[in-house]
Structure formats: structure tokens, C-alpha cells
Amino acid sequence: xxxxxxxxxxxxxxxxxxxxxxxxxxxxxxxxxxxxxxxxxxxxxxxxxxxxxxxxxxxxxxxxxxxxxxxxxxxxxxxxxxxxxxxxxxxxxxxxxxxxxxxxxxxxxxxxxxxxxxxxxxx
Numbered sequence: 001x002x003x004x005x006x007x008x009x010x011x012x013x014x015x016x017x018x019x020x021x022x023x024x025x026x027x028x029x030x031x032x033x034x035x036x037x038x039x040x041x042x043x044x045x046x047x048x049x050x051x052x053x054x055x056x057x058x059x060x061x062x063x064x065x066x067x068x069x070x071x072x073x074x075x076x077x078x079x080x081x082x083x084x085x086x087x088x089x090x091x092x093x094x095x096x097x098x099x100x101x102x103x104x105x106x107x108x109x110x111x112x113x114x115x116x117x118x119x120x121x122x123x
Contacts, residue, residue, distance in 0.1 A: 019097065030086050
């Protein structure tokens with residue numbers, strides 16, 4: 001890795017804001033795709049639990065899970081691009097701002113999205 005160039009505080013702040021924006025927007029897009037995989041795992045668990053307990057499961061939910069399973073089997077090239085872009089942005093954050101700043105960005109992202117979930121009014 002190259003030696004970090006000296007930058008003014010103003011430029012460092014601009015770099016930080018740009019990298020935070022790039023991280024947030026890329027992570028949001030990446031997780032939008034990745035969530036489907038995670039949600040499918042949870043939904044399959046719920047389906048299995050209902051079956052083990054011999055509880056009635058609405059046909060709509062079964063159909064919903066089946067549709068997700070079919071969709072999951074399709075390759076999404078955007079997923080690979082976003083995964084690689086996110087990795088590059090994380091490396092850029094470590095390079096320009098340090099590993100602690102990457103942890104901070106990750107923590108802020110997680111806190112923001114958890115807050116959005118709790119404050120959501122839909123469903």
C-alpha cells in the first residue's frame with residue numbers, strides 16, 4: 001500500500017464525507033439484494049417450525065416462500081459488482097481515514113438502519 005499523501009483538514013473532511021456517502025449508498029444497494037437471501041433463510045425456518053408444530057400455515061405464505069426460493073436461484077451480476085465495490089470502499093476508508101473510522105462508519109450504518117426499522121410505520 002502506498003504512503004498516505006498529506007492532506008489538509010478541509011480535504012480530509014471532504015474525503016470522509018465522500019467515503020461515508022459512497023459506503024452508505026453502496027451498502028444500501030448491496031443489502032437490498034443480500035436481504036433476500038437472509039429473509040429466505042428466516043422464512044424457511046418459520047415454515048419448518050410451523051410444519052414441526054403441525055400448525056396451519058396460510059397458502060399465501062407458502063407461495064411467497066416458494067417464489068423467493070425460485071428467485072434466489074437466479075444469478076444477479078449486480079450483486080458481485082456491489083460486493084466488490086463495497087470491499088474497495090472499505091479499503092479506501094482504511095487507507096484515507098484508518099481502520100477505526102471504518103468501524104465507526106459500519107457502526108453508524110447499523111445504528112441508522114436499526115433506528116429506521118424501529119421507527120417504521122408500515123406493517
